[in-house]
Amino acid sequence: MKKNLLPIEAIAAKLDLPEDLYERRSPVSAKLSLELLNDARFDRGGKLILVTATTPTVSGEGKTVTSIGLVQGLETIGKRAILTSREPSLGPVFGMKGGAAGGGHSQVEPAEKINLHFHGDFHAITSAHNLLAALIDSHLFHGNALDLDPDAITWPRTLDMNDRALRNIIVSVTAADKKQRDGSNRPSGFLITAASEIMAILALASGREDLRARLARIVIGQNRKGEPVRAADLKATGPMMALLSEALLPNLVQTTEGTPAMIHCGPFANIAHGTSSVVSQRMGVRLADYVVNETGFASDLGFEKYMDLVSPLSGIKPAIAVLVTTVQSVKQQAKGDLGDLKDEFANLEKHIAIVRSFGLPAVVAINRFPDDTEAELDKLRAFCEARGAAFALSEAFALGGEGAAALARKVVEVIESNPNVVLTSAYANGDSAVEKITKVAQKIYGADAIELSERAKESLARFARWGFGELPICIAKTQYSLSDDPKLLGAPTGWTLHVTDVTLSAGAGFLVVIAGAMMLMPGLPKASLALGIDVDESGEITGMQ
Template sequence: MTHPMLPIQTIARKLNLDETHYETLGAYGAKLKLDLLTDPAFPRRGKLILVTATSPTVSGEGKTVSAIGLTQGLVRIGKRALITSREPSLGPVFGMKGGAAGGGLAQIEPSQKINLHFHGDMHAIGAAHNLLAALIDTHLFHGNDLDLDPERITWPRTMDMNDRALRQIEINVGGKRVGANRRTGFVITAASEVMAILALAKDRDDLRRRLESIVIGSTRAGKPVRASDLKATGSMMALLQEAFLPNLVQTTEGAPALVHTGPFGNIAHGTSSVVSQLMGLQLADYVVNEAGFGADLGAEKYMDIVMRSSGIQPAAAVLVTTVQSLTNQGEGDMEKGFANLARHLDTLQRFCLPTVVAVNRFPRDSEQDLNRLIAYCSQRDVTSALSEPFTKGGAGSEELARKVVEITEATPAKPQPVYTLTDSLQTKATRVATEVYGASEVAFSETASEKLKQLVEWGFGELPICVAKTQYSLSDNPKLLGAPTGWTLRITDVSLSAGAGFVVMIAGNMMLMPGLPKVSRAEEIDVNESGEIVGV
């Protein structure tokens, strides 16, 4: 059964919002005003449910669909609930995975608009990022008063599209000054530090402070150069003014949804904006918040980066898994793949989060396989529920919703990050690798070691870390499946996200600008005779 979309004013009223709290953008969307964050009429009251997953396949395991279904299920059992979700990137939309607004009877609507240009947030983020890049090269062209070292400029350009041809480029501004012509490259917008900053900032003052703190490179004397040195902050703030406001939309069944920011789940922290989560906790009893990829990535980064920065503590976790995922991790044998599920469960237990396993049913799944999977959870003494959000919407997630409510009421969470901020950067990486991924040790390349030493000298040694690795394996090798042990995590490079507030450690061959596959989703997308977008 399909549900017609409701006017956005109706969705706002479900959250007790009047028209002074938001600005409409079309019939089915709105921007929430930041005044909500300090409005005493909306005290924080909700519980945040962190939705994560076992290691996914290339096609995904329906984590977004499951999060949307859970939200709708919570509403069906009488809870005031909303979902906070990331904004899709055009790269995956036209690449391999397609849209990222759910599917079937568990979508966020208007899904076509959300998957494409939405309210212009992605374009604003790209413009702010590229303005800073332009100011850097303008500074070099006009004399380089800051004595920037052209060979040590780390700020790239960005574009929200998979385009491998832009990974490395040479720029030529026609000048003869040293450094005016140099090598640089593009990252996809979801990998931009401006995206991570917008997602982590708690208010406008915090946003300004983070933008000012961006380190774009260093001088020839080895001192960091910041965006504030280039007087870029004010203009970047202006470009991001509207993009910083969370977007209010709705699910297929008319449950409120806040869709805002879209940092990647491996090369960034991979979850919706802190502002949207804080507002959600003021407006609802339950806030369902998805974290990117598996518990080794999105959930770990939430606990070690987002929770520390925002103060938001999850009340429970939902671990989405599928027969497909575990069969893939078991190289064709689902029971062999249970080791992957066990490792992710151990990780969530390490975080001290009460956990419910959501078994997302695919049409091709056999009853025998589903029963074996649920029985394994029972043997582990882990609460589980069969979830069918794609075909049944909220009705297919009611059991999951009831079990989530039960576990949050019965088991108070005491969330714990993996490491302390006073640990060395190397120790932080080692603890994540050994306690979350199952590695035996970490090896740092000479380049990575030199950069870590410099970051400590610059005063960034107590930042949290963000390990950028493949999502398809617990290791840094996408072909190493299951729950491997006795392997070495290899950190090949390091980069600083000073404004976002973390150090990125790149493991293996991690691309910041993906490429399109040989047969991409772009071939399937079109506009029909009625002017409707199809194929997303």
């Protein structure tokens, strides 16, 4: 597709942005000033639209395409709208899933640059994370004045790439005939940058001072007395702030149709909280009447975390949820058949129930794929009608904004019909961690019970002693099932959520609950998408999906 992108000044003009509130980074992209958050000229009170989905297939269900198409569709029907979406990680770009800039006639542009090294944000996050890791090992080497327990250091290293070989490593390797120091030959590992606590902190920070406070609160391990040691104790806050200062600023770009879009931060929803930055969303509701914000994977992951974690921490209250589904998703969850509306649509029905359980009205977006038959689409429509769920067909990939105009009208109609939304949560702030995990497992996932490993129990007891026992939770689990087993399809019941470990993200402000065999550093597939990516003679990147 030939791309005729508007200059970034034209995108800024759509939002009435003066030149002093954005900094041009290329002819078609810019960084936005934090002054926007307090500028009295911008306070439109926009409605936030959360986009989520049913349980995805390996290739995804086009949730990003639908989000981009929806914001284009809103502009098509005459509304001032803006997209807030996450920055892609290189792991999926070169792995199995591919890029996260949309596709067809509904992309964010410049798509190739957004998918690769965009404005250096991921580099800054990776560098800040690894700076703290280096300071820890340097502190151990130079005498360990804080009396850090080398066996209890929990801060890993990070890399924005799927690399299973780095999951488990040995650091500070010392030969047998050399002087042994604290920290010599200690086990550690890497996680992917999207799972870094620095990524979560940047995404949740409300501004520079909040970012500074969150970085200072990071717990990197404990001393030999069993007391927590923080990044502030290592005097790491200032240099991390320096690395992250520019990365805190949201990125302004456009869609294929010239609709404004902010792309900022990229926490994964299966191992982190999975949505764009709080700063970008707060700017969005000040700049536009409708803000389309994607949450990662299905409603049991990014959406639940938004409602239980992001919304309470940020104060941002969504007005509606758009639930993306496809014929292929329903088929996979029904093991290949679209026969019985009661049994074969159990997964879609469960996701509709999850959205409604938080008090949000929902619109089901049926994302049309080329191979879908009218008979299959009619069955999806019939199911939505039978369950009293608002729905609309989306053809954003093929037709852009025009293909999502019907969805946009339906979303506006449902928002206007529900002006007094009262949000609820899966758990209460005062619940213990075990109570929080149990309530999410039972109310959202459909589990009967939870089972904690001895390691998880020990971790929770330690965090409670340190005063973190009532933090919100962020459950890391497979995206391919409502359960912790990717092979359990549909809406399984009668199962137990197995909690293998719990880690502390004190700076981000939550406990990470690891369920099942979840890995925080993914690996590349046998046939990586990287093998088809190249650069042609003119310097254009080719083969990116």
